[in-house]
Amino acid sequence: MSPLLEVKDLKVSYYRKGDELPALRGISLKLHKGESLGISGESGCGKSTLASAILGLIPSSEGGVKSGEVLFDKKNLLKLSSKDMRQIRGKKISLIMQDPYGSFNPVIKLKSQLLETGLVHGMESLEAERKISSLLDAVQLPQDVREAYPHQLSGGMLQRVSIVAALINSPEILIADESTSSLDVTIQKKIAQLLLSLKERFALSLIFITHNLNLLSLMADNIYILYAGELLEMGPSASLFKNPAHPYTKGLIDALPDIRSPGSELRPIPGSIPSPDKIPQGCVFRPRCSYVFEKCRLSPPLKEGVFGHFYRCHL
Amino acid sequence: MAVVGLIVLVFLFFVASLAPFIARHSPYEQNLSNRLQPPTSTYIMGTDELGRDIFSRILYGGRVSLTVGFVSVTIALRIGVPLGLMAGFWGGLLDMFIMRLVDIMLCFPTIFLILMVITFLEPNIFNVMFVIGLTSWPSLTRYVRGEVLAVRERAFVQAADMAGYSRFRILMIHILPNVTAPVIITATLGVGSAVLTESVLSFLGLGVQPPNPSWGNILALGREYIGQQTWWLILYPALAIFITVMAFNMVGEGLRARLDPHGSGRDR
Numbered sequence: 001m002s003p004l005l006e007v008k009d010l011k012v013s014y015y016r017k018g019d020e021l022p023a024l025r026g027i028s029l030k031l032h033k034g035e036s037l038g039i040s041g042e043s044g045c046g047k048s049t050l051a052s053a054i055l056g057l058i059p060s061s062e063g064g065v066k067s068g069e070v071l072f073d074k075k076n077l078l079k080l081s082s083k084d085m086r087q088i089r090g091k092k093i094s095l096i097m098q099d100p101y102g103s104f105n106p107v108i109k110l111k112s113q114l115l116e117t118g119l120v121h122g123m124e125s126l127e128a129e130r131k132i133s134s135l136l137d138a139v140q141l142p143q144d145v146r147e148a149y150p151h152q153l154s155g156g157m158l159q160r161v162s163i164v165a166a167l168i169n170s171p172e173i174l175i176a177d178e179s180t181s182s183l184d185v186t187i188q189k190k191i192a193q194l195l196l197s198l199k200e201r202f203a204l205s206l207i208f209i210t211h212n213l214n215l216l217s218l219m220a221d222n223i224y225i226l227y228a229g230e231l232l233e234m235g236p237s238a239s240l241f242k243n244p245a246h247p248y249t250k251g252l253i254d255a256l257p258d259i260r261s262p263g264s265e266l267r268p269i270p271g272s273i274p275s276p277d278k279i280p281q282g283c284v285f286r287p288r289c290s291y292v293f294e295k296c297r298l299s300p301p302l303k304e305g306v307f308g309h310f311y312r313c314h315l
Numbered sequence: 316m317a318v319v320g321l322i323v324l325v326f327l328f329f330v331a332s333l334a335p336f337i338a339r340h341s342p343y344e345q346n347l348s349n350r351l352q353p354p355t356s357t358y359i360m361g362t363d364e365l366g367r368d369i370f371s372r373i374l375y376g377g378r379v380s381l382t383v384g385f386v387s388v389t390i391a392l393r394i395g396v397p398l399g400l401m402a403g404f405w406g407g408l409l410d411m412f413i414m415r416l417v418d419i420m421l422c423f424p425t426i427f428l429i430l431m432v433i434t435f436l437e438p439n440i441f442n443v444m445f446v447i448g449l450t451s452w453p454s455l456t457r458y459v460r461g462e463v464l465a466v467r468e469r470a471f472v473q474a475a476d477m478a479g480y481s482r483f484r485i486l487m488i489h490i491l492p493n494v495t496a497p498v499i500i501t502a503t504l505g506v507g508s509a510v511l512t513e514s515v516l517s518f519l520g521l522g523v524q525p526p527n528p529s530w531g532n533i534l535a536l537g538r539e540y541i542g543q544q545t546w547w548l549i550l551y552p553a554l555a556i557f558i559t560v561m562a563f564n565m566v567g568e569g570l571r572a573r574l575d576p577h578g579s580g581r582d583r
């Protein structure tokens with residue numbers, strides 16, 4: 001079966017003061033219909049850049065796609081006109097942002113904002129009203145939140161409203177970029193589970209972006225680990241958690257708070273992610289890796305270990 | 316303060332619009348046997364050199380001043396707001412072109428520009444309104460553009476982009492409502508300054524032409540009698556101008572404090 005969405009060797013750079021900052025350096029991924037795909041990695045590794053590039057929203061004043069393809073529905077989205085691309089955004093591929101308060105206009109009632117999102121894609125207002133009301137049920141919100149202004153709702157409730165906004169036009173793909181990260185831990189889990197149930201109910205395919213690997217263990221069928229704009233490891237969720245092949249993934253998993261013994265000491269990976277203007281030669285993770293050896297001066301290729309489980313390491 | 320200003324403005328509108336019912340004498344009616352009378356119970360602000368009732372002339376002059384104020388600000392809004400929206404939202408060459416024009420207009424001393432234009436055209440109330448309107452849009456354009464640039468960066472605009480809204484829709488739905496507050500503030504202050512400009516022009520004989528009354532030309536008549544104890548010729552028109560301009564400024568500043576606590580509508 002061919003994938004619903006395929007990203008091929010995508011390279012994206014930002015430009016600052018004449019310098020080119022490579023934020024994505026050849027990312028490939030495949031999203032199949034009905035799949036829940038997780039993308040993780042420390043902050044600054046390029047997750048949001050990837051989401052923006054898929055939607056064709058890298059601001060041309062700040063950067064641009066250098067090469068690669070984003071294939072959806074047999075079309076390369078990167079080649080579409082901005083008018084055609086608007087027919088994709090919010091209609092075929094929707095995105096939920098991190099900060100629910102930021103993603104709504106503070107001075108307009110939620111009802112009008114939701115309605116407008118349906119109308120821009122050619123819905124009749126009656127049809128949109130009906131859709132909103134059924135979606136509010138689906139995300140377990142009372143109908144009267146329509147009459148509210150954004151600041152009158154809690155973060156968790158408002159994030160559910162953004163889910164309604166994202167689903168109004170019955171998209172095929174839903175991208176959630178750190179959509180739970182600003183919320184309480186318990187609410188994070190609830191929203192994540194809600195997204196999973198909506199995925200089943202509306203036959204969605206999900207790209208779930210988070211730096212929180214714990215959540216992905218619940219959410220994702222396949223997980224992609226990004227580091228400094230590169231894919232370091234990718235594989236089925238169970239396999240990746242049980243047998244992480246890359247020292248970076250191992251480090252991330254070791255650094256997770258242990259659910260069974262709360263209060264135990266955290267072991268973060270020493271050092272920090274390199275910024276795009278200081279990408280190391282050879283293996284990008286080399287300066288922080290405790291297994292480093294001679295060969296790491298050369299860039300490792302992406303290798304397949306167990307079936308469907310890839311990693312980029314000489315070990 | 317703002318409330319005081321507002322009450323004064325409401326009162327002024329009321330009085331100006333009901334002028335024919337309030338005035339006991341025609342503003343044009345001359346009575347040479349009664350010239351230069353100090354205030355009495357029949358002529359509560361006295362009479363001028365032609366024996367006309369100054370109170371009536373000030374009432375009717377108020378209609379002129381307020382009309383000029385509002386019409387010229389409306390003209391400025393019609394030009395300034397769209398230009399500011401376009402410059403801020405589309406940016407690029409268009410932005411550069413518009414902002415250069417704004418810079419040129421702003422560094423040109425407006426009053427001289429107005430004087431020049433009016434001396435070439437006929438000095439009358441319509442030309443005054445047009446010229447004030449045509450010269451007072453640049454600061455509006457600049458505010459609106461700044462506001463658009465700030466709003467454009469906000470996450471809900473990106474969210475609208477991600478949901479597939481067209482540029483124009485984003486402009487109308489998200490940007491325009493967010494620039495209304497500074498626009499209202501600037502417009503209110505603008506009416507006050509337009510009233511003042513009109514008075515100056517009429518005072519110089521380049522605005523409303525006698526016998527039509529305007530605060531500026533009433534004041535101009537009084538100038539010839541300075542030093543002759545005819546204080547009412549100067550005091551009342553001057554007070555009318557002063558109170559009106561103050562009231563608009565007070566309301567404008569009050570709105571700023573309420574609607575725009577960050578001061579984004581402030582002159583930059």
Ligand SMILES: Nc1ncnc2c1ncn2[C@@H]1O[C@H](COP(=O)(O)OP(=O)(O)O)[C@@H](O)[C@H]1O
Binds near residue numbers: 046063
């Ligand atoms: N508009 C921008 N201009 C310049 N650099 C940017 C811009 N946006 C992101 N970056 C840089 O690109 C890298 C990836 O950023 P991002 O995709 O936001 O990471 P993540 O979402 O994984 O935290 C970071 O180093 C960040 O500093």
Ligand SMILES: [Mg+2]
Binds near residue numbers: 047048049
């Ligand atoms: Mg991010």
